[in-house]
Amino acid sequence: MSFINYASREINCKIVYYGPGLCGKTTNLQYIYQKTDPTAKGKMISLATETERTLFFDFLPLALGEIRGFKTRFHLYTVPGQVFYDASRKLILKGVDGVVFVADSQEERLDANIESLENLKDNLEEQGYRLEDLPFVMQYNKRDLPNVSSMEELRELLNPDGVPEYEACATTGEGVFETVKAVAKLILLELKKGG
Amino acid sequence: MLGPQSAFVMYEEELNQINEVLNKLLRDSNSKVIFLVDKNGQLISAVGETENLDTTSLASLTAGNIAATGGLAKLIGEKEFSILFHEGEKDNIHISIVAQRVILVVIFDQRSSLGLVRLRVKKASDELGRIFEDLTQKTEEQERSGQSQSPFAEITDDDIDNLFK
Ligand SMILES: Nc1nc2c(ncn2[C@@H]2O[C@H](COP(=O)(O)OP(=O)(O)OP(=O)(O)O)[C@@H](O)[C@H]2O)c(=O)[nH]1
Ligand SMILES: [Mg+2]
Numbered sequence: 330m331s332f333i334n335y336a337s338r339e340i341n342c343k344i345v346y347y348g349p350g351l352c353g354k355t356t357n358l359q360y361i362y363q364k365t366d367p368t369a370k371g372k373m374i375s376l377a378t379e380t381e382r383t384l385f386f387d388f389l390p391l392a393l394g395e396i397r398g399f400k401t402r403f404h405l406y407t408v409p410g411q412v413f414y415d416a417s418r419k420l421i422l423k424g425v426d427g428v429v430f431v432a433d434s435q436e437e438r439l440d441a442n443i444e445s446l447e448n449l450k451d452n453l454e455e456q457g458y459r460l461e462d463l464p465f466v467m468q469y470n471k472r473d474l475p476n477v478s479s480m481e482e483l484r485e486l487l488n489p490d491g492v493p494e495y496e497a498c499a500t501t502g503e504g505v506f507e508t509v510k511a512v513a514k515l516i517l518l519e520l521k522k523g524g
Numbered sequence: 525m526l527g528p529q530s531a532f533v534m535y536e537e538e539l540n541q542i543n544e545v546l547n548k549l550l551r552d553s554n555s556k557v558i559f560l561v562d563k564n565g566q567l568i569s570a571v572g573e574t575e576n577l578d579t580t581s582l583a584s585l586t587a588g589n590i591a592a593t594g595g596l597a598k599l600i601g602e603k604e605f606s607i608l609f610h611e612g613e614k615d616n617i618h619i620s621i622v623a624q625r626v627i628l629v630v631i632f633d634q635r636s637s638l639g640l641v642r643l644r645v646k647k648a649s650d651e652l653g654r655i656f657e658d659l660t661q662k663t664e665e666q667e668r669s670g671q672s673q674s675p676f677a678e679i680t681d682d683d684i685d686n687l688f689k
Contacts, residue, residue: 331531332566333675336539340676341566371580376588385592388565388584393687399675401687404565404584420591424564510688517684520531520676 330424331520339400342516343424344509347449348431349441350382350410353470356499357431358389358405361509364502365391383409386421393513403513410445419452426519427464427512431499432487434469434477442487464515467494468508473501532562533666538659539569545651546571553644555632556615560652561586562626572631582629586619590627609638620645623653 332341346354355375362373371390378384387407392400408418430449432442450460467488471477480496488494493511497504546558550572559570559579565587570579594604608619618630618641628649630641 330564332534332562332564333531334534334539334568336534336536343564372578374581374584385588388581388588390580390584396679396683396687397675416595417592420588420595423591513687514684517676517679517687521679523677 331426331516333399337400338398339402340520341402341404342426342513342520343404343406344427344429344512344516345421345425346405346407346429346431347418347445348410348470349433349438349445350412352410352431352433352438352442352445353497353499354407354410354431355381355383355387357429357468357470357497357505357508358387358407360499360502360505361391361405362389364506369393382411383407384414385409385417396517401517403509403516405509412444415448415452418448419455422452422456422458425453425458425463427466427516428460429466429468429508429512430487431468431470431497432483434471434483435474436476436478439478439482439486442483446487461490464512464519465492466508466511466515467492468497468504469494470497470499470504472496472503473498532564532566533663534568534659535662538655538662541655542569542652543571545648545655549630549644549648553630553632553641554636555630555641557629557631559583559629560622560626561629563587563590568626586627586629590619590621607642618642618645620649622649623656626652626656628652 346357348354369392374388376385389405391403391405406421408421430446453460469483495504495508499505546569550558557572557574560568561583562568565584567579567583593608597604606621610617615631615633620628622628630645632641
């Protein structure tokens, strides 16, 4: 649920990065944080375990600039991907305006991707959302590794509806900004429709 | 009720009223900082000694905190915990839910007390509740009459692309 503030002429939107454990959600946010001008970003908050696994969420506020005199701000969140943190994932999804699914392209993570995507749909439905109705983009991450599934296979299993999709390597940043731009754009188009 | 997809809208008139209530609460409760956050972590307003505070981070963590305790509440069969209190060595945080949708956060030190903060928060919450009721009504009316005219209704692809230059 976006927040339109006529008093301060600001609009705030919430983007959630979803996907299985270790797929690279936190790495996406870290890269965006590192490469963003200090004036355009706030502090990045990571609520993580001692082994750097996301425990509750990562949070990164981004200011993109102005549209028609309104400052546009995006709040980027990641969920904890590990299966047993489902209760936390549901909380993070509240009020979401757009979703990025980060898939782990490695062959041995194919089932984990499918399971996580199903989990995303279930958790959204519980809150009265349908993934099909939300701004949604797919990122195939870790394309730099040798043991990855083919794009055809991933597309068929994870993106049958053909939402915007990007190949990425979050550690080097390839595809990272393309992904966030794509979902931000879909959100703004949704606002234009008067969502 | 507003649907899950519709935007949360704030107007100048209501924000002024809210700030009036918050500033009064700040004085009456002798507290340091007060801020109001929506349940999704968006900062609505902050008053008091906010200069050295990262209010954006505070807003997001407060919402996370309320969401997590709300989850705990459900697990034990409560609707929600409407008040949270964190005690520090110097500063304390009093967090409460107003009108079921916004979070009121009061930061205070030894110049005030939990009892006083509680008392004043209760009164301010009633007033804030009324303002948010009006706000919901106003938003719904504007939507119904079709004149909500989102400021984004007219934006073009170019406007959007320009953001990402
Ligand atoms: N080779 C390679 N490694 C990556 C890539 N993206 C992330 N990693 C590594 O994968 C590991 C896990 O990344 P995270 O970003 O912490 O994963 P996550 O999705 O946040 O995991 P959870 O917090 O448990 O859900 C880290 O060691 C990253 O450096 C990539 O594109 N290529
Ligand atoms: Mg993580």
